[in-house]
Amino acid sequence: MIGADTGMNFSLNRVAAMVRRYWYLLRSSWPRILDLIYWPTVQMLMWGFLQLYISQNAGFFARAGGVFIGSVLLWDILFRGQLGFSISFLEEMYARNLGNIMMSPLRPAEFLLALMIMSIVRLSIGMIPVSFLAIAFFGFNLWALGLALVAFFANLILTSWSVGIFVAGLLLRNGLGAESMAWTIMFLFLPLTCVYYPVAVLPEWLQYFAWMLPPTYVFEGMRALVIDHVFRADLMAEAFALNIVFFAAASFAFLKLLQSARVQGSLLQTGE
Amino acid sequence: MDKQSTPAIAVDRLVKQYKGVAAVDGISFRLVPGSITGLLGGNGAGKTTTIAMIMGLVTPTSGTVTVLGADMPRERYRVLHRMNFESPYVDMPMRLTVRQNLSVFAQLYAVPDIDERIASLAADLDLTEFLDRPTGKLSAGQKTRASLAKALLNKPEVLLLDEPTASLDPDTADWVRSRLERYRAEHGTTVLLASHNMGEVERLCERVVIMKKGRVEDDDTPGRLLARYGRETLEEVFLDVVRGRRQSEAAQ
Numbered sequence: 001m002i003g004a005d006t007g008m009n010f011s012l013n014r015v016a017a018m019v020r021r022y023w024y025l026l027r028s029s030w031p032r033i034l035d036l037i038y039w040p041t042v043q044m045l046m047w048g049f050l051q052l053y054i055s056q057n058a059g060f061f062a063r064a065g066g067v068f069i070g071s072v073l074l075w076d077i078l079f080r081g082q083l084g085f086s087i088s089f090l091e092e093m094y095a096r097n098l099g100n101i102m103m104s105p106l107r108p109a110e111f112l113l114a115l116m117i118m119s120i121v122r123l124s125i126g127m128i129p130v131s132f133l134a135i136a137f138f139g140f141n142l143w144a145l146g147l148a149l150v151a152f153f154a155n156l157i158l159t160s161w162s163v164g165i166f167v168a169g170l171l172l173r174n175g176l177g178a179e180s181m182a183w184t185i186m187f188l189f190l191p192l193t194c195v196y197y198p199v200a201v202l203p204e205w206l207q208y209f210a211w212m213l214p215p216t217y218v219f220e221g222m223r224a225l226v227i228d229h230v231f232r233a234d235l236m237a238e239a240f241a242l243n244i245v246f247f248a249a250a251s252f253a254f255l256k257l258l259q260s261a262r263v264q265g266s267l268l269q270t271g272e
Numbered sequence: 273m274d275k276q277s278t279p280a281i282a283v284d285r286l287v288k289q290y291k292g293v294a295a296v297d298g299i300s301f302r303l304v305p306g307s308i309t310g311l312l313g314g315n316g317a318g319k320t321t322t323i324a325m326i327m328g329l330v331t332p333t334s335g336t337v338t339v340l341g342a343d344m345p346r347e348r349y350r351v352l353h354r355m356n357f358e359s360p361y362v363d364m365p366m367r368l369t370v371r372q373n374l375s376v377f378a379q380l381y382a383v384p385d386i387d388e389r390i391a392s393l394a395a396d397l398d399l400t401e402f403l404d405r406p407t408g409k410l411s412a413g414q415k416t417r418a419s420l421a422k423a424l425l426n427k428p429e430v431l432l433l434d435e436p437t438a439s440l441d442p443d444t445a446d447w448v449r450s451r452l453e454r455y456r457a458e459h460g461t462t463v464l465l466a467s468h469n470m471g472e473v474e475r476l477c478e479r480v481v482i483m484k485k486g487r488v489e490d491d492d493t494p495g496r497l498l499a500r501y502g503r504e505t506l507e508e509v510f511l512d513v514v515r516g517r518r519q520s521e522a523a524q
Contacts, residue, residue: 017379021365024376028367028406091365099362100422103327104380105353262331262345265290268324268361 018114036126047072048138066140075195081160084122086182089168151236158243159214162250169257214239280305280462286335295321297486308463310473313483319466356428366408381426393421413444433465470507
């Protein structure tokens, strides 16, 4: 046996190994990179032109320039953040490499941290060029939101990781039979978190559910900033508190599902 | 307890049930350090489930598995860096080159001097010219050698091999066996080898555990098994066992 690492402690070296593995995969395939940019660009252009059209015909939208584009860019952080996490995980299942990883000294927390880092890498590849296109086409500068953008981003990415962690647990437990969850689960958040409209639009009973979800606070906060030019720190703090609860719950669920996968013997057979 | 008296692998009254059906049904065996043991059995005999429990990938329903003194899967992180495996049920990522794959796994196993270790293994397993080729572009034999290189990266004290020469032509399979023999002789690695290939087991293994329907049906050296069943090859012994012929009947 060689290697001084006893495998007992958290190791950034092993996290770096996994990030390197995903980076090698990403750079080996231009369709994978194109896929990261293509759909966010299409979304941004579609909502941007729609906003342009509406603002020419309605006084409120003329005043609230950038609300739709801001919404679609923040939604993409949430959606693409989770997708980046889940796709990296799915790559292990497609490659039938999960057994190698689970049998290695890699700890679950190290694996999840590597997936989180890759979700940011993939998100950056997609979102940074699209944010510059939004400036070029519609004059909407996401970066001008400054510190507010940091708060929005932190809260959205935390939610996306929580959902990604939960989905990874489902995939471990149920194999590729649960793959569709990875692609669609976030759409449950789309109507409930009020991405494109205020929470007040929802029926009163549904508003209670909406306020249980951290992204709702972010989208409300974004509208307050863009329309009323007010940064709602209180909303961000509440979102962050909820995110801690979501993250802890998702991590707990992941460990329980992993434990269940070991009992069910599904770690070697990860097909349908 | 000194290192020699601690079994490398100890399986004690191990049971694994899936929905009430026993895939492994109360098996026990111990492997001394440095030994090479064959795990034989037909399809569904419980070999892969047994190996998965030894690796800590599957939690036993009851009974215990210890590897290098660590209770699996509870204490797996104490010993995973001292073990490795090769199985047809897992692959290395196809788009990565062999060198990229090996270097990622070497880093996961905290192997020092990664480049040197990869070069040494590549030379030993005749992989040097394929190191920068995507793993998915290799032939079956080359892939097996690359998987074997991954399994040997950390110079494991315990090596679990599940059908290591399945799907290989006889020449390549023989080549892989001779490399395994040499590696084990040089490093004193404990090897548990699940195989359907009786010739392979006869050649490599000093002990054979034969499983049937989740149970250990026989467990001895190849020579003593041949003598007891009155057979000339391990394949004949295996057929006697899986077809339920008793030793006395077989010997007549």
